[in-house]
Structures are given as C-alpha cells and as structure tokens.
Amino acid sequence: MSAQQPPKLAGINSPSSPPHQTVPPSATAPHQQPTVSPQPHPAEDPAGPALARPVEHLAAVQDRLAGWISDLTTLHDLTERLVRTDTLDGAVRETLTAGAALVGARRGLVALEPADGLGPDTTVGLGLGAADLGHIETVPRDSASYARLLDGLPEAAGPGSGDDPQEIAHPHIARDTTLDPRHREVAARLGYAASYAVPLVSRTTGRVGAAVWLYDEPAQPTERQRHLLGLYVRHAAEHIARQIDLTRARAAVTAVREDLLPGRLPRVPGVRLAVRHRTGPRGGGDWYDVLPLPEGALGLSVGGVTGSGPDALAAMGRLRASLRAYAVMEGEDPVAVLSDLELLLRLTEPARAATALFGYAERAAASAHPAGGGPGDAGSATRIVMAGAGHCPPLVVGPRRTEFAETTLSAPLGMLSCWEAPSIELLLAAGETLLLYSDGLLHRTGESMDRAFARLRSAAAGAAPAVRDDPEALVDHVLHTVLPDGRADADSAEDVVLLAARF
Structure with missing residues (x-):
C-alpha cells in the first residue's frame, strides 16, 4: 500500500518525503525477529510517484520560462514602437497606448510637468476629449492622483538611484471615502470607476510628469502587470525626456529664426x-x-x-x-x-x-x-x-x-x-x-x-x-x-x- 502524500500548495509542489530507514540486522534486539519490509504488489510501481514529482516540477519551470519569454517579447515590441516615435506628442501617446495594454485599461492621461520648470506643461489624453480633460483638471490637486505624484516627487533623481517609483491605485473610486467628493463626481460623470497612476521620472533629468490609466469597472492591475508597466515606464520616461529636450531645441531655433527674419x-x-x-x-x-x-x-x-x-x-x-x-x-x-x-x-x-x-x-x-x-x-x-x-x-x-x-x-x-x-x-x-x-x-x-x-x-x-x-x-x-x-x-x-x- 502506498504511503499517503502530503497535499500540494497552490503553485508550489510539495517536497519529497524522506526515504524510510530500516534497522540493520546487526542492530536488532536479542530474541527479536528482524523487521521485514512489506513487498509491493506486483502491479504497483514504487518509482511512479517519485518520477511524477520531477516531471510536474519541470512542467512548472517550463511554464514560468514561457511566461518570462512572453513578457520580454511584449516589452521588446512595445519599446520598439516607442523608440520609432520622433516627436514629443507621438512619444506620449504611444506611452499611453502601451501602458493601457499592459494594465488592461482603455483610457488614460499623461500630465507633463518637467521638474526644471522650463516646460512644456501639458496634458495629453487617451480616449479623453478636451472637455473630459477639463473636467479632470477641476479635481482638487490634493485628491488627483497624478497631481499628488507630481507634488510628491523629488526635483531630481540621481543616476543609479534604486528607489522604486511611487504608485497610486484607486480600485473603487465610488466607495473610496478618502477622496475628495469632486473627484468621485468627475469619475461618475466621465464613467470611470478605478484608476492607477505612476510617475514618469528620468534618471538624468528628474521629474518628467505622471501617467494615469482609467478603468471602466472597479479593478486594479495585478502584481505581474505592475511589474511589466514599471519596466516599460522607466524606458518611456527616458525617451520622453529626450523628446522634451529636442522640442525645446526646435522651439529655440524657431524663435531665433523668426527674430532673424x-x-x-x-x-x-x-x-x-x-x-x-x-x-x-x-x-x-x-x-x-x-x-x-x-x-x-x-x-x-x-x-x-x-x-x-x-x-x-x-x-x-x-x-x-x-x-x-x-x-x-x-x-x-x-x-x-x-x-x-x-x-x-x-x-x-x-x-x-x-x-x-x-x-x-x-x-x-x-x-x-x-x-x-x-x-x-x-x-x-x-x-x-x-x-x-x-x-x-x-x-x-x-x-x-x-x-x-x-x-x-x-x-x-x-x-x-x-x-x-x-x-x-x-x-x-x-x-x-x-x-x-x-x-x-x-x-x-x-x-x-x-x-x-x-x-x-x-x-x-x-x-x-x-x-x-x-x-x-x-x-x-x-x-x-x-x-x-x-x-x-x-x-x-x-x-x-x-x-x-x-x-
């Protein structure tokens, strides 16, 4: 009869049970018959359970590797699309679209507010019109998630800083009594029930802005989605920072040219x-x-x-x-x-x-x-x-x-x-x-x-x-x-x- 196996935890294979120890014949007590181990039934294979456990473990490892490869492929494709953008507006809109795909949202916005105060200060929406953005901007700054991120970010992030970016999640805005009533009113009017916000910080220039994605139903991204978005946003923030520098340079050249003509x-x-x-x-x-x-x-x-x-x-x-x-x-x-x-x-x-x-x-x-x-x-x-x-x-x-x-x-x-x-x-x-x-x-x-x-x-x-x-x-x-x-x-x-x- 096979020994009973301990139950498996979710996602984790139970460890192998230790082998049965037998007492050597020389160590048997006097006048005591040696212990005889029961022989398995000819139809039973003692190696079956032992082989099944490594196979299951190998399958789990393969599944995990396949998930990693899928994530890396997704990030590679999204970053390739991002680097092909050659304007600031194109980079911001691509970041919004890719982020929405990663966290499972349909709408969002990016508020650009560079830390050096030289601009451009602007807001770009995904699935939001100018009137919608105007409504969102009426939310008090201490309640709007993107504004709280901008106000709470340091002016510059040193190269090599290992601090993880902050994030603000509102899984159910209508039931969140900590939010300003105006925040809940705007969310109900525009038809979004949850939000997830992250900052855009370049390691070389500091704060660039903040991004918010909006859900139609109460929800929040999973840990895996947050991890992927964090990797993508780090790259996107650097690209947007470069586009901001280029936009400023073009504006300076245009201003000089207009003054010369x-x-x-x-x-x-x-x-x-x-x-x-x-x-x-x-x-x-x-x-x-x-x-x-x-x-x-x-x-x-x-x-x-x-x-x-x-x-x-x-x-x-x-x-x-x-x-x-x-x-x-x-x-x-x-x-x-x-x-x-x-x-x-x-x-x-x-x-x-x-x-x-x-x-x-x-x-x-x-x-x-x-x-x-x-x-x-x-x-x-x-x-x-x-x-x-x-x-x-x-x-x-x-x-x-x-x-x-x-x-x-x-x-x-x-x-x-x-x-x-x-x-x-x-x-x-x-x-x-x-x-x-x-x-x-x-x-x-x-x-x-x-x-x-x-x-x-x-x-x-x-x-x-x-x-x-x-x-x-x-x-x-x-x-x-x-x-x-x-x-x-x-x-x-x-x-x-x-x-x-x-x-």
Missing part, C-alpha cells in the same frame, strides 16, 4: 506685399527681405546659405544683416551689393556658399513703358534693376503676361575667387506682380527642374484675375498648386520662400 513686411506706398515661408525640421538658411530705401526706392531680396541647423541659421542672419547694410549704401547697383556680400562670405564663411537675388525697385521715368504694355502704361511703370548669384529667376505675373525674367547665369556666392555678373532691368506695368522664390519650392515637387519650372509658371498663369490682383491670395494659390496634398506644410529638408510684390 522680418517680423512683418513694411508698408510701402504703391506696393502690396505678401510672403510665405516654410522651413525644414532642422532649421534652414533661406531668407527674404523687403527694405525701404532712400528716395522712395525699395529693395527686394531672397537667398539661402548651404547647410541646415543652428550654424546655417546664424550664417543666414549675418548675411541678411550685411545685405541690408550694403543695400542702404549702394542699393541702386545690385551687382555691387552682391559683390560686397560675396567678399564678406569668403572672409567670414570660407567653407560655405550662398545663393542670393537682389532687386532695386523705383518709379520708372515717364518715357519708359514695360514690355507688352502700351503708351498708357508709361506713367505708372516700375523699374527694377536686379542681380542674381546662382538663384532662381523671378516670375512676372500680370493680366497680359506670365513669364520668367531670366537673370544672367552666375555661380553662387563663395564658389569663385571673385564674383561679378551683369544685372538685368525689368519694367513692370501697374497691376503686375513680381514673384521671388527659393529653389526649395521647386525641389519639394520631387520633379526635374524643367518640369518644376513649368509647374510654377502654369500655377501662376492659371490663377483667376481676382487672385492675381491680391498678393496674399496669389502666394497661397501658387504654393498649394505647385505643392499639393500638404507638401507645402509637411516637414522637409527644403526651405520654401515665396515673396510677392505687386506694383
């Missing part, structure tokens, strides 16, 4: 102006300028430096400021202006090249009349003297013509030991518009330059008369006709400048 176009009698500027994600070096000059003249310029990023932006600012100074001194001679600019570029930026187009506009003499115009146009014509250095030719748009004003072929500034090229003279009738643009407008089409030039001319020629008479409407029409399907506003390595001057 004209804040608004000047008001010039007899001229209507409009401009559109689209820059690449790294901050390009294209510029535009409209400068009132002595004796009622007007200076128009567009250009760009090679490269991108802050160094190209700084070079662009220096060149634009220098061109303004040269234009004031000798603007009536555009060739001299660009020659001075080229000399400055070779002395201060020897490894950089630039393209530029500068025009000097003034009222034409009464005896002159523009090409294609009649004698009645003479008194209101505008004379423009223009020089270009490797830049695209301007486009003249009017009721009687739409044509490129071919400038002389010339290398960009900084490409030759000494730059000089003859200028050209344009006569524009009243109602005609001069379009100056950067080559980024053509490159963004993705077509050959010949086809891009044809597309640009066709877009301007196809504008309705009312559009041609309004520079603001004309630049919008040309921009979105040449670059349809959102390509005008999409991120690109190519800057776009489109400047219109209607005389």
